[in-house]
Amino acid sequence: MRIAHVTDVYLPRLGGVELQVHDLASRQRSIGHEPIVVTTTPAPSLTEADGLARQFAHVPVVRLGDGALAAGPYRGVSHRELAHVLDGFGIDAVHVHLSTFSPLSWSAARLSVRTGRPTVVSVHSMWNDVLPLVRGYARWHGARTWPVTWAAVSTAAAAAVQEALDGAPVSVLPNGIDPDAWRRPSARRSGDVPTLVSVSRMVRRKRPRALLHTLLELRAARRFRAVLVGDGPLVPALRRDVAAAGAGADITLTGALDRPAIRDLLAGADLYLAPALRESFGIAALEARSAGLPVLARSGSGVGDFVAHGVEGWLAGSEDEFRAAIAGLLADPARLRAAAAHNRAVPPRIAWGSVLAAADQLYDRAAAPRRAGSPQAQGPSGQGPRGQGPRGRDPRTPLAGAGR
Known part of the structure; x- marks a missing residue:
């Protein structure tokens, strides 16, 4: 076809x-x-x-x-x-x-x-x-x-x-998605500081600044490392916020990374964060779930099609719930390990x-x-049987302006 x-x-x-x-x-x-x-x-x-x-x-x-x-x-x-x-x-x-x-x-x-x-x-x-x-x-x-x-x-x-x-x-x-392409042996080692990851374009609707401020608030009470991946117009402001808080040792903004680098990053992480309220699908979250990471996302987004609350991850109904969920999971790493074990053992249905x-x-x-x-109807513009295209032109021949 x-x-x-x-x-x-x-x-x-x-x-x-x-x-x-x-x-x-x-x-x-x-x-x-x-x-x-x-x-x-x-x-x-x-x-x-x-x-x-x-x-x-x-x-x-x-x-x-x-x-x-x-x-x-x-x-x-x-x-x-x-x-x-x-x-x-x-x-x-x-x-x-x-x-x-x-x-x-x-x-x-x-x-x-x-x-x-x-x-x-x-x-x-x-x-x-x-x-x-x-x-x-x-x-x-x-x-x-x-x-x-x-x-x-x-x-x-x-x-x-x-x-x-x-x-x-x-x-x-x-x-x-090809779930198998995202599977890597876990790079986590006993005693490692918990690592939180988020991958998105740094634009307002993806809410990276709200996520960053949540992480800066939690940093006062919990020890963790956070890596925020992605490029976009908000990157300079986010980097200023990290510098102003003196959080450069704990929170890293990498800019854009290619898929192999993201796969390596996910292999060493403990939790994936998807803070967007209006996430139509959440391909980066599905990639993380395929890699074995538990996912924390907002309820009502497309992530809910492949993350069941309490199974592949968790769905938060508000900003306060999102913040509380991160704090609770950092305090109870056994829940993270249980969700990760499930995600590694059970591939997602979407492939x-x-x-x-x-x-x-x-x-x-x-x-x-x-x-x-009309089973044997004309072509779409009345120009001959289906497959012939315009008269006198081979439909496989590229038109002027076609190219990579």
């Missing part, structure tokens, strides 16, 4: 959506699909391209909007230009990856109304805080009646999407095999009405 993954944000930007879209497309290629990525994120520089070639498998990428009005990775792209790409590659199914502000992705979802091409729309963010805005947009464009199959990355995220769409059905298509199967089921569901209406 030829699948177009449409996403405003993509490599060389690094973030949860960017990496998840790439990993999904790579895995789909490995099982025989022919995915491409369509994005408005500009191509990497030569230096970035060299680094990406070493880290990531090859996935064909079409980058649109060159020369158009831009704001970061976002660029204006017409329906006609997007449809030309989808037709030119003979795309069988479109997989739209949506956050909140995603002009290209919203445009691709709306395009399904005109073309009838099977379309799955995956929402990667929590819409709770922008619900009136998204609901108003959805009602204005009649999104509830679009011929698309809606999905979100977690139960919590799906509930908000369903509310925004006035009750339209929304499936759960979680982010994928690439189940995610790929669920994605295929969504594509089939999106295509079902079309198959029922």
Whole structure:
């Protein structure tokens, strides 16, 4: 199946959506699909391209909007230009990856109304805080009646999407992971100071400053080491806070780390902290849980899909509960060891095999009405039988502007 993954944000930007879209497309290629990525994120520089070639498998990428009005990775792209790409590659199914502000992705979802091409729309963010805005947009464009199959990355995220769409059905298509890739022999030694780890982008919605202040408060009564991994605009302020508190020996801000370095760090840690209130999925928390670490997260987030309270970790309902849970676990390391033993013995249910199967089921569901209406129908824009693409063009031939 030829699948177009449409996403405003993509490599060389690094973030949860960017990496998840790439990993999904790579895995789909490995099982025989022919995915491409369509994005408005500009191509990497030569230096970035060299680094990406070493880290990531090859996935064909079409980058649109060159020369158009831009704001970061976002660029204006017409329906006609997007449809030309989808037709030119003979795309069988479109997989739209949506956050909140995603002009290209919203445009691709709306395009399904005109073309009838099977379309799955995956929402990667929590819409709770922008619900009136998204609901108003959805009602204005009649999104509830679009011929698309809606999905979100977690139960919590799906509930908000369903509310925004006035009750339209929304499936759960979680982010994928290879749990075995995160397993390492424990590097913990008897007598080591407890180590707490958190991995996230250092932006307000991930709440790294609230976490840091909690750790600084606990430091007065408990001995521990904390490592906060990630880059972002809040890093300078966080480092100033650590320096002002004289906590540099106990709390480390590493900046961004690659996956092997994070795996090594998790192998020597005791507890993973996920403080975000509106975590739509929590891929870093799932990686930590796969590595055998207990996870402490906020309840109501996507982490609850793979962390049951008191089993794989703990879910705190408030900031006070979160702080009290850290203090209680530091005072009772046996609870940490019990949760870690469970996580090492029982792999998470979410893995690439189940995610790929669920994605295929969504594509089939999106295509079902079309198959029922005309089994041997024309292509999506009335340009010949399925698979031929625009007349006179080999759909496998890259269009101008396609590239890595």
